[in-house]
Amino acid sequence: MIPGDDAPRRLICGVYGSNEAYWIAQVDESIPFQGPVEARALMDMYRDPGVEQADDRRHAIELAVAVPLAINRECVRAxxxxxxxxxxxxxxxxxxxxxxxxxxxxxxxxxxxxxxxxxxxxxxxxxxxxxxxxx
Incomplete structure (x- = not known):
């Protein structure tokens, strides 16, 4: 779990480096990454350029948060x-x-x-x- 309202932005920056890179699923290989085994497994999948092991998790970011999230214009663009x-x-x-x-x-x-x-x-x-x- 990543705490804070800016968790999605920090996650994208920490894995991809920018929104543009996230959009095309281009992981920034220069970003050092350490974390629990589950997170390292996801990073390995993101960094794998092949399609044999790929699934839809490459194209989605899922966050677990401890508080309810509002679905309103302030939080959802479209x-x-x-x-x-x-x-x-x-x-x-x-x-x-x-x-x-x-x-x-x-x-x-x-x-x-x-x-x-x-x-x-x-x-x-x-x-x-x-x-x-x-x-």
């Missing part, structure tokens, strides 16, 4: 959903009650869910570029 969920109640609640922008990507019925990942990534990249988070 939410990206497939077109099939854009009109659902949770999306309406986020948009109208929490003032969180909802961005929609198009789904294609003949494609596997995993094939939509690049659409999601490009939508998030567009959003983050608009916020100045990445170039």
């Amino acid at each position: 939410v990206v959903v497939p077109d099939s969920l854009a009109a659902d109640e949770f999306a309406r609640d986020l948009r109208y009650n929490q003032n969180i922008p909802i961005f929609v990507y198009r789904t294609y019925p003949k494609k596997r869910i995993s094939e939509h990942r690049v659409l999601i990534e490009e939508k998030v990249r567009e959003i983050e570029a608009g916020f100045g988070g990445i170039k």
Whole structure:
């Protein structure tokens, strides 16, 4: 567990060095890393350039925190959903009650869910570029 409100920023800086590097999953090899065996195993996976051992953990950061997290406009920049969920109640609640922008990507019925990942990534990249988070 990483304490503090700036934990995501510190984790990204500590593993990748920058938001841009995190976005393309380019681990900064020059950053020295020490930690428990579980953390070292994740770092080894992040640093492995091959795809044989890869899984979706390379593209996500999960934090365990000791306090409840608010889901509001102050904490969440935007939410990206497939077109099939854009009109659902949770999306309406986020948009109208929490003032969180909802961005929609198009789904294609003949494609596997995993094939939509690049659409999601490009939508998030567009959003983050608009916020100045990445170039």
